[in-house]
Amino acid sequence: MATGDDGAVAEVLKAVARHVNCLNEGSRASRKRALEAVRRETVDKSLSGAALQRVFSSLLRALLPCLADPMDSCREAAVQLIGDFVRRVPRPEDSLADLMPCLAQRLGSQEAVEPAEELRLALTELLSLTVGLCGKRMAPYLDEVVRILQRTVVDPFPDVKRESCKCAIEFAQSVPEHFHMQAESLVKPLMQTITHQHSRVRVAVIQATGVVVQHGNGRTMDDVLSHLAQRLFDDSPQVRKAVTVVVGDWLLHLKDRYSYFHKLIPLLLSSFSDEIPEIRSLAADLWKQVGAQWEKENEDDLKDKLDFLLTAPPLYPPEVERPGLGCRELVVRNLSRLMPAVSRDMGDWQAGTRLKMAQLLTVLLLHAEDHGTQHLQPLLSTLYHGCTDSVREVHAPCLESAKLLGVFVSPEAFLKLLLEHVENPSTHSASSPWAPLMVLGAVLGGCSRDRLQPHLQPIADTLALPHVCQERQQAEYLQQLLSCVDVLVGVCHHDCGTVSLQLLKVLISVESLANGQPIRDKADECVRALCAVQGVCEVSDLYRLHMPDLLQWLTHTLPSWTSYSIQNTQLQVILLRSGPVVGEFLPLLVPVFQNSLQPDRDPKMKLQLLSTLSELLMDAEHTLDSQRQFGGYAEVFVHDCILPNLVWCAGRTAAAVRTAALSCLLALLTGGALSAKQVLSLENQLSPQLLPALEEDSKMSRLLACQSLTVLLRQTAQNLQPDTLNKIYPELLKRVDDSSDEVRAVALRGLSAWFSGLGNNYDSQNFLPHLEFLFQQLLLYLDDPDSKVQEAVLEVLKTGSVVYPSLLLLEVEAARNKHRSPVYCDDLLEHLKTLS
CATH class of the missing domain: 1.25.10 (Leucine-rich Repeat Variant)
Incomplete structure (x- = not known):
């Protein structure tokens, strides 16, 4: 058999001898043809493994210089031919002594020797093939392989990077007992490549890193962890x-x-x-x-x-x-x-x-x-x-x-x-003041009712502390306060009954500080949840349970209140939210109103409170007078709370306070809290303040004063002394000439009420000059450019005609020819004829 192989080897070597000589010729085409011929005569023929091994050993040193051939196609043919030999021979390790230095020279030198990226890939694939086939026998060439991989892992060509990572994995697993000595030197190039733009390259690098670290020394771990974390x-x-x-x-x-x-x-x-x-x-x-x-x-x-x-x-x-x-x-x-x-x-x-x-x-x-x-x-x-x-x-x-x-x-x-x-x-290093509240709400949400119940009191007491629930207006802070209350009620249910006062204080404070409606709506939702906890149906019932304590909570600082005091706003929230319960605690509330509305108190604070009281008095039957007891405090309320704030003082804020006081007075007169007898008893205090208010610069103040005076006349005119009545009508008459159409209309309604209220004690003959002047002035306005004013004045004159018809008839006849249009005068004359 050996003899047969010897003959075949000799025959092959003889056949390729001429072609091998041509590998050194100057012609590129000749060298390429020579490589192709060598392939045909060797790997393409069916030689036995032993024969092919001997042929490869004889030809390898002649083929390796072709890896440096100037022509790309020749280098490519040489790489493919050597790769085929390595793949087919039974002992590829025999070629390592010649092959590895050449590969190291082409791929692992400081300056890239192989310029073509496709050929660098082919050479790297040849290295991978060799490592895969030779396994442990690659150990003597550890330095060469690592030097090559250090260069190829960072190669500009992505496919070379991937193949290098594959080769590194194969090599580390092949010679683990030696690889650990050089593993550290591969970490740096791998980490340089781990951020490559191609995801497949990044995957390959990560996989190679895993094996390199696995088979390396412990020093490499810290170098790669941060890079892997980023991935x-x-x-x-x-x-x-x-x-x-x-x-x-x-x-x-x-x-x-x-x-x-x-x-x-x-x-x-x-x-x-x-x-x-x-x-x-x-x-x-x-x-x-x-x-x-x-x-x-x-x-x-x-x-x-x-x-x-x-x-x-x-x-x-x-x-x-x-x-x-x-x-x-x-x-x-x-x-x-x-x-x-x-x-x-x-x-x-x-x-x-x-x-x-x-x-x-x-x-x-x-x-x-x-x-x-x-x-x-x-x-x-x-x-x-x-x-x-x-x-x-x-x-x-x-x-x-x-x-x-x-x-x-x-x-x-x-x-x-x-x-x-x-x-x-x-x-406590909280990045925002509401951070602890935010975390507290979440932590409480994870607790059970049984575990939390013994701690309800300290939790609620902490949330209700003034510097916790009253000093910050940020929306996020208020939301987290509400969240804590909501979670606490949701987890502990009826157990929260023992701390409902503290929780209600928190909710009142949040609503007092809130600038947006969503927070107020959430606070109202929490109050209703607290009602369910306490077993009451209405919010007012909850306030009834705690009203004395709430008022005590607020009023201990009453002398120091200003417009910036949250207690002032808290009081307004309590008054507006407690509904009919306000009327049940007048003995506690009226002294608060008296103190807060004194002339020397902060004007802005008084303005806020008067506006709230005005709103309550408009619906007095269901608020302040829900127990029909407000009448007993009416005189004190008017004397101590309203009248002092109608006294003229310079300044816009003072004017706004007077406007609010007038609004409050009007609400008191129209809201049903006072009986006719009480209104009459208060008239001598009210009229002297309302008449000057008709001259206010503020249109709203003049309008409110006119409205209040009109209501007062309707309820008391028949019982007023003539001198009092004669002081009122000139002031109303001035307002008929007001710059505001609204004020003019109300002033005319006031004069109509004045005429309607003239009783038997008003002697027309004795007060003829007053009536004569009033009729003359009204007839002037009967010719006003505004038809609406003309119609209103006509109605007033018809109402007043019953007081002294003959006098009015004479005045109308005298004025008729002076009017631009006699229509309204004729209408009035027709009305007077019906009276006669």
């Missing part, structure tokens, strides 16, 4: 999947993995929140394997825990599968080293990093369970920053983490810190 934010799911697989493999198989658990666990658990279900599932499966393996490896340490079936905590999230004991223990034992990194990265400038850390924190707390108690201070600080992050997507996982604290940590532990932080947020 968890990669846009390509395949890249993120590759990171997950590599990290999972390290956790399972890395020799010194125990030293790196605290660095690797966050990377794998971060994939739990990946947007791709496949990656989430893969990460969960790998994590289960890691936990099970660690549990088995540490079975003796876990013996006590393994012997007893540990049930999940009562409020464990039902939609979440509880991690195995090994997984939980791994997190618990590394949590002290994980938390500082999580806290640090929660302050990272990149929003994606902060979001990923927030999601990771939720996973960690699910594993840590009640062991989170030991890390409560840094946890809360981290959550404060996360819950108030500028990117709202970060809030949800942070709030979920806070809720998990409520599930696993005892209220005694978290309330001790949280309530202190709520009281003094600025001294």
Whole structure:
């Protein structure tokens, strides 16, 4: 057989001798034809493996110079021919002594020798083929292979990068006992390439990194972790999947993995929140394997825990599968080293990093369970920053983490810190004053009623502290206050009855400070929930339960109230929301009104309170006079609350206060709180203040004064003395010439009421000059350019005609010819004829 092979080898070598000589000719075409001829005479023929091995050994040194041929096609043919030989010969390792230096020279030198990227790829593929076939026999060429890979991993051609990563994996697995000595030198080029724009290259680099680190020394781990962590934010799911697989493999198989658990666990658990279900599932499966393996490896340490079936905590999230004991223990034992990194990265400038850390924190707390108690201070600080992050997507996982604290940590532990932080947020690294409230609401939402019930009092007392619920107007702060109350009522239900006063104080304060309707609506919703807790149907019933305490709460600072005092606004909220209950506590409220509306008090504060009282008096039957007792306080109210504020003072604010007082007076006269007898008894106090008010600069003040005087005349005119009546009509008559059409119309209605109210004690003959003047002036306005005024004046004159018809007849006849149109005069004359 050997003789046959010898003959075949001799025949082949003889056939290719001339062609081998042609490989050194100057003609490119000749060299190319020679290579093709060598192929035909060797690999294309059916030679035995032994024969082909001998032919290859004889030809290799002649073929290798062709790898440096100036012509690309010749170099390509040479690479393909050598590759075919390597692939087919039984002992390719015999060629390594000649082949590897040549490959190292073409691919691994400081300056790239092979200019064509397709040929660099072909040479790299030849190297991969050689490594794959020679395996352990590549050990002597460790330096050459690593030097080549250092260059080709960073090659500009993406396909060369990918093939180099594949080759690195093959080589590391082939000579593990030697590779660790040079593994570190491949880390830097791999990390340079890990951000390549092609996702397939990034995947290949990550896979190669996994194997290089696995078979390297421990020093390379720290160099690659930060780069792998960044790839968890990669846009390509395949890249993120590759990171997950590599990290999972390290956790399972890395020799010194125990030293790196605290660095690797966050990377794998971060994939739990990946947007791709496949990656989430893969990460969960790998994590289960890691936990099970660690549990088995540490079975003796876990013996006590393994012997007893540990049930999940009562409020464990039902939609979440509880991690195995090994997984939980791994997190618990590394949590002290994980938390500082999580806290640090929660302050990272990149929003994606902060979001990923927030999601990771939720996973960690699910594993840590009640062991989170030991890390409560840094946890809360981290959550404060996360819950108030500028990117709202970060809030949800942070709030979920806070809720998990409520599930696993005892209220005694978290309330001790949280309530202190709520009281003094600025001294506890809270990024925003509402951060502790936000976290408190979420934590309370995770608690059970039984665990929270013993702590209701301190929670409610803290929320009701003046500097907690009364000093900040930011909408976000108020929303979080409401959230805490809402959660507390939702969790504890009827148990909140014991603290409903404190909670109502908080809700009143929020509504007092709110600038937007949504917050007020939410506060009202919480008040109604509190009503349900107390077993009452109406909001007014809730106020009835607590009104004395609420008034005491407010009025202990009454002497110092100003327009900036929240107590002033709180009082208005109570008055407007308590409905008919206001009428039940007049003995407590009227002194408050008296004190607050004194002339020396803050004008803006009085303006606010008078506006509120005006609103109440308009519906007095269902508010201040709900018990029909307001009449007993009417004189005091008018004398101490309204009249002092009608006295003229200079300034716009004072004018606004007078306007509010006039509005309040009008509401008092029209709201039904006073009887006719009471109105009559007050007339001598009211008229002297209303008549000057008719001269106010403010149109609204003049209008309100006219309206009030009209109402007063309708109710009291028949019982007034003539001198009093004669002081009123001239002032009303002036207002008929007012610049405001509204004031003119009301003034005319007032004159109509004046005429209608003239009783038997008004002697027409004795007061003839007054009537004569009044008729003459009204007849002038009967010729007003405004037809609406003319019609109103006509009605007034018809009403007044019954007082002294003959006098009016003479005045009309005298004025008729002076009018631009006699129509209204004729109408009035016809009316007077019917009277006669």
